Amino acid sequence: MYTKNEVLKLKNRIAQLEKENKTLHETVEFLTHKLFGRSSEKTSVIAGQVNLFNEAEIESSPSAPEPNLKEVSNYRRKKFKGQRAELLKDIPHDTVICGLEEDERFCEKCGTPLKSIGREFIRTEIEFIPAKVRVIDYYREAYECRKCRKEGLPYIEKSPMPYPVVQHSMASPSTVAHIMYEKYVNALPLYRQEREWASLGVKLTRATMSNWIMVASRNWLKPLTNLMHQKLIGEKYLHADETPVQVLMEPGRKNTSESYMWLYSTYAGSQKPIRLFDYRPSRSGDCPQKFLKGFKGYLHTDCYKGYNKVPGITRCLCWTHLRRYFVEALPKDINSPEATLPARGIDFCNKLFAEEKLIKELTPDERKIKRLETEKPILDAFWSWINSIKYICLPKSKLGKAVDYAVNNKKGFMNYLLDGNCAISNNLSENSIRPFTIGRKNWLFSGSPKGAEASAAVYSIVETARANGLEPYSYLEFLFKNLPGVQFEAHPEFLEEYLPWDSWVQSSCKKNK
Secondary structure: OOOHHHHHHHHHHHHHHHHHHHHHHHHHHHHHHHHHOOOOOOOEEEOOEEEOOOOOHHHOOOOOOOOOHHHHHOOOOOOOOOHHHHHOOOOOOOOOOOOOOHHHOEOOOOOOEOOOOOOOOOOOOOOOOOOOOOOOOOOOOEEEOHHHHHOOOOOEEEOOOOOOOOOOOOOOHHHHHHHHHHHHOOOOOHHHHHHHHHHOOOOOOHHHHHHHHHHHHHHHHHHHHHHHHHHHHOOOEEEEEEEEEEEOOOOOOOOOOEEEEEEEEEOOOOOOOOEEEEEEOOOOOHHHHHHOOOOOEEEEEOOOHHHHHOOOEEEEEOHHHHHHHHHHOOOOOOOOHHHHHHHHHHHHHHHHHHHHHHOOOOOHHHHHHHHHHHHHHHHHHHHHHHHHHOOOOOOOOHHHHHHHHHHHOHHHHHHHHHOOOOOOOOHHHHHHHHHHHHHHHHHOEEOOHHHHHHHHHHHHHHHHHHHOOEOHHHHHHHHHHHOOOOOOOOOHHHHHHHOOOOHHHHHHHEOOO
């Protein structure tokens, strides 16, 4: 027979094991979903229930009628008149006339020659023209003064030459721009580009291409990104994010060590959009502290505490990250009672995002006032709900972590109300760093710290070009054609006219110009 104390201990132990078992099951379901499930976080919360199959997200209305199966099965993509012409309006057109041969232009009834009476349009096709390369041999012409030569004072003058993008190499501006574009925009690793060049008849090794990228980045791109850095520090609103990257041959570190690529961005309303990447061998808070030295203003980030080392800033935390915690807390069976609380958290976040869409076009001052009118009550209800459930959630469960994440960072989640230029999420920096993460899946690692620094410079130029409405390849080629030979070391102000918002650059590299 067990004593009362022993029975009580056994009951407590059983309850503890049940909690641990539930947490383990939740973890297995979460990891299984991460491995095999869809990565999209789009959901809609209707009447307290989560419908993961409705990707309209917060645009859906609770009063909207649900489509029946017949409506869904008969769905067809809508077409509008002139859709094809709109898609092809910026592409050069050639006309092909399909006519009869001269000896076929006669009437089969009487033999009289036929005369053309008009043309009938049949169809439009897109023709693919394969890439080709050509070799350009530069010669410099020399000029002599014959009169001076007769007088015994020979005078010879040689014509000026365009400066090369990489000294003592075959690299042209278009070639280096293309290699960078393929790797950093199309995420095509150098070993694949090596095969592409070979198919065009050029034996260009990945080592040569890598060297061109590093030299061109160091000489022509890095001075520009340094100037952008100065301008970024002078902004009042910034976004930041970081992601791991493997870099080989780092001094004193194993090749398996994890380094980081940091991203710093101006806010959505900036007149001079800037996206800067910064390679660092660690995730220490010293990295943003050093990079953002002199910055005073609002910094939008996730809840990583390393950013607290940056002095004189107001941190605005990302509600998309908080919403993600509640999405991850959803059980496999979304109709089970365990889904109610996570669904409620998602619902609060969705309501805030819906309000943000409604005030997107307002001025900053109007946006601040409207947020206090419409979003502050939602926020008050959210924090009241969080306080009511924080003691009933298992601490190590996904829902418990979501609640702790919210409670421990409440001030940061509320700071976006302080200024109408602040954003409710850090999606801007996440979207800017995504091309890097996509490329990383293909090229996997950087071969050296210098290579990582070069990648940071190229990504900075490419993403800043995109943010300013430029075509990345055109901008890279423009820089490599025009920057070599410019004495910007002695006159730093010369670099101003090569920044992506300059009118000369805009007129030369604008998309669909």
